Amino acid sequence: MLGAEEMTAIWLSLRVALVATLVALPLAIWIAYLLARKTFPGKQLLNGVVHLPLVLPPVVTGYLLLVVFGTQAPVGRFLSETMGVTFAFRWTGAALAAGIMAFPLMVRAIRLGIEAVDPGLEEAAETLGSTRTRVFRTITLPLVLPGVFAGAVLGFAKALGEFGATITFVAAIPGETQTIPTAIYGLLQVPGSEPAVVGLVSVSIALAMGALLVSEWLARRMAKKLGRA
């Protein structure tokens, strides 16, 4: 039922979604922390920008990605010249698109987690001589892990399902950028391709469920440790 091309798409999707989630996670944590705990000029603007990929039709986001990260675009050229990172028609570009689309979901989940941490504990850690960085690393972050897991699983699921921005930005090159959703889209355009679609959809669901179960398990273990369960 699943041909070689589909198998390639599955592996690629998995890699794209994992990389997107893992790379975006630290940044999401940082932004979430800023939004939850700091006040600074332009905070609401940052908040708005983070939410943009959610509001805009994915095609528009894909187009904006082209404008910013395309080979001819300043940022894209700068990155490729200085760091050798190119996004155009590469799986890295697919990961970028997926990461950006997943970003608002991750930030929001983590932010809610941070807001739930008693600032009194951070104060206590500070009185014990900890720098802000250490307080964050040793107190805030561990206590926010449930939120981080939630954010990661939401992000991963979204990254697995992302279609519009990805295909617009990096097209669907088998083995390089053709993920499960683009494969499904292609199949859907052809009459009678339903069985193959069902196969790919099932794989997507299985992957996301797997991630979900792992994150729930981690969160439960965590809660148990904190004596909440």
Place this chain on the structure above:
Amino acid sequence: MLGAEEMTAIWLSLRVALVATLVALPLAIWIAYLLARKTFPGKQLLNGVVHLPLVLPPVVTGYLLLVVFGTQAPVGRFLSETMGVTFAFRWTGAALAAGIMAFPLMVRAIRLGIEAVDPGLEEAAETLGSTRTRVFRTITLPLVLPGVFAGAVLGFAKALGEFGATITFVAAIPGETQTIPTAIYGLLQVPGSEPAVVGLVSVSIALAMGALLVSEWLARRMAKKLGRA
């Protein structure tokens, strides 16, 4: 810059996103509560189903909706015959699609909020003779409001931006189902329509930013009341 058709799309989008968010919210709160506080057989399955719209390419979700809620489909026919509600190719269907796509985001945000509420407070309320329902209504829910606001604003933003499932399920009928994102899709086909696209994108952003600001303001007011700010 924005013609009559675009204005119609804006109003429709607003209505669709609002209705989707408001109707989905109570259900999202209920499901989030189940997932946060209860253990029951099939919990992980429910959790998985809630996340599905995130994982599946929107087009697939759209088709599934068409298959389930279409005029010819059993559920669709049942609903229209018994309750007079038809979804297929109606704005209600656009709201349904938007609501379903936004649902996982809402549930997750609210669930994180619920998990942050000290169960000790609910215990205290119970010892004071409250039923579970009253405890939920008077203690849990108000304390979860920041999470509910977060969920609502995420859901609203997502509902504003939803494209794939909407166009697949209810097409893009001007005045009935053509929302901002589907209008943008149409405009992109026409030479010289960039100003209109930019206009619609700006309106989307403005609407989402408005919702964001309102929710942040509500959350801040709430936090202040709780003495956390």
Place this chain on the structure above:
Amino acid sequence: DVLVFAAASLKGPLDEIAAQFDDVTVSYAGSGTIARQVSLGAPADVVILANAVWMEVLIEGRHVIPESVKDVASNRLIVIGAAGSGELALTEKAFVERLGDGRLAVGLTDAVPAGIYARASLEALGLWGAVSDRLAEVDNVRAVVALVARGQAPLGITYRTDADVSDAVEEVAAFPAESHSPIRYTAAITPSDNPDTAAFLQFLSSDEGQAHLTAAGFLPPQPEPID
């Protein structure tokens, strides 16, 4: 009221045509999407697809009245490049040279009509082998234009009607019409028994209707292919 479900690429001229009537509403989407919607009970009175295969599916499923199916326009498949990049010869050498280490943007070659035509032409011209692993396949012809316009891909294959969408691209070559099966935009009436549909279809085929289409770059319907 007449509700028309039409291929998105027709939006420009079809909006103009619909504006001639008080009661015609057009919903645009991809041909595959429209076909599936109509086969699942969409309330469309008229269907206009850019994809003959999907029209066959609708005919077979009795979702459209077979006798009403009618060609309304045709199109040309062309190669686009960045504005000012100059004529391109339809030879392997020219393609390889122009592409450099870039990619050729096309619609999905086994799913999107424009992509399917592109593959047929490339095969017919013996270019397929040279470019088949250099493709950037996208879901939509507009994305092809965007990729070329943003300089992401040096060349792309689209309909002639799409080249106008962006000033940043220009037509650099046109595929011979016989290098692929005819590009057919076919219209049909659904069994909705709406009496007003006839007038609309008629107008579409009228000189005035056709004028709107040709002004947007579409070609008149091609004669029936000889099987």
Place this chain on the structure above:
Amino acid sequence: MIEVTVKKALGQFNLDARFSAPQGVTALFGPSGSGKTSLINMIAGLNVPDSGRIDVDGTCLYDSTTGRSLPVRKRRVGYVFQEARLFPHLTVLRNLRYGGTHDEAQVIKLLGLSDLRDRMPANLSGGERQRVALGRALMCDPQILLMDEPLAALDAPRKAEILPYLARLRDEVSVPIIYVSHDMSEVAQLATTLVVMESGRVVASGPLAQVLSDPAIVPLVGVRSAGAVINATVSGRLLDDGLTEVAFSGGRLLLPGNFGSLGQKMRLRIPAQDVILARSRPEGISALNVLPVVVKAIEQGKGPGVAVRLQAGDDMLLARITKRSAGRMQLARGQQIFAIIKATAVGREDISL
């Protein structure tokens, strides 16, 4: 009447407690970590025992043999938690009214809450928070009141203010109270029954006076906590001196302050360490109260102290003196001696009306 028999394993810790207590205030006394909170959580229904049975006033709240376990909200417990647990989103007044508005005006007045009514819990000090929690529990008109060190965060004057209200509650409303405390003068003033816990077990329980005058309990409750509790009647008032005279079976005592009304019954704790013994009636001393007593028993403690039970009329007093004094005075059973009780030694906190 409260009857509790429960077993429960909590991690490493094993709770295996059994006690029964009549009407009134049952004090749960024991070192930190001895299982007091765990035990009252089971009574409240917040924690389910592994096995056992819990009855309050004839109502079975829990019985592992029948599987009965009344839901928390139906147990009608007024629970004052160790950490207040105020609802952070409600004003003080709305917190108070959450479980009911029983006796509202009186509760607010007695707990000094009227100025706090519109405050949010986050802006309250630790002690204010605990007072509100106490008020909230009282206002729900509970059938049993569970208090987990409710006064620990309060200062002495506030404590002294609230305690009489609790005592009145005990006497008038006849709601059974289980009271966890580390402060024996609190306990002595309120409790009818004392349950002493250690490492999850009940090591002593019974009527307060009996448990407290048992020398074996002294190391468990602390030297300062032992002392007899007697019933007396307000019998006179020395307005000029600001003293009140009370009568009990063993004689009359002058106590500092104006309290009670003539003829009013009261309860009085006389801490064992504040009783001095003399072989002959001493003259020219500042202590106002000298009572003739008979030595009934001399019980050797573990440390340098000796507990002397004294009969004064029909009541028993307890004196804690050093072994050395006992030796020097040649104390013996049946001896007729004098007990000197300093008026100021009986603090306001040892008197309950």
Place this chain on the structure above:
Amino acid sequence: MIEVTVKKALGQFNLDARFSAPQGVTALFGPSGSGKTSLINMIAGLNVPDSGRIDVDGTCLYDSTTGRSLPVRKRRVGYVFQEARLFPHLTVLRNLRYGGTHDEAQVIKLLGLSDLRDRMPANLSGGERQRVALGRALMCDPQILLMDEPLAALDAPRKAEILPYLARLRDEVSVPIIYVSHDMSEVAQLATTLVVMESGRVVASGPLAQVLSDPAIVPLVGVRSAGAVINATVSGRLLDDGLTEVAFSGGRLLLPGNFGSLGQKMRLRIPAQDVILARSRPEGISALNVLPVVVKAIEQGKGPGVAVRLQAGDDMLLARITKRSAGRMQLARGQQIFAIIKATAVGREDISL
């Protein structure tokens, strides 16, 4: 040396406090809601005053005129919070070590934490939690220790166990301690300086003995809290009787228990209410300590009591007797009388080595 002058408006509440305290333990005493926690939060840097200045041992922590405000982590305060604030995701041991491992073994031993080492905070009882919080603050080797009712949740034996450690800390490590407490015997044992607060203002402050022997302060701190504090030396041991003899300028006292070593200096609080006065040396009584004293002053209190300052050698004692007794004994300045101090009245909690 701590010098604090701060003003801050907190909603309706106005804090306007000024005090300075020398080396040692400064007790902050005052009713619930008087601003004690708010004040030490400012010292810790968790709360920024509206204006004022805070100096600790020559280091300026805060000065509104120069805009200086040292960040919290650089203030090196060991803060024991009213609500413990343990890190819920770390074991007890990792909580303890969070700020440092100063004196680890000793701290763990003295606070009885060794069995709790691997527990998670959620599984600790209220008292256990507070002990861990105390240990954590001590182990970060603070330059100033802020304790907000750290012992309120502990039972008497635990308190008695921990207090000497705090006293040693004060004497040996010479880290200034600010200690909020409702328990005067705790305060008296530890404090060198007493700061009494009411409604956000400092209403009395100064050396402990001086403040405590001021009759005007009695209503603020409670009757039981007044009493002299004297310095004495361990001078003998009556092993058979389990008594220890201590000498001070006014004579010798026998106290219950074996404590200290011969020649060791110690501090002793003699609660005013536990001193009985006699015109002639009483015979045949159980109180072991009878000291000749001279009446130096008789100060009339508001209530039924009279505070009598007594000179015993070079030290001052304080007795609190009733007006009536004072009248009957015809007490007068300069009179030579006897003070009777019951050995068991001086509790272990009133002695600090």
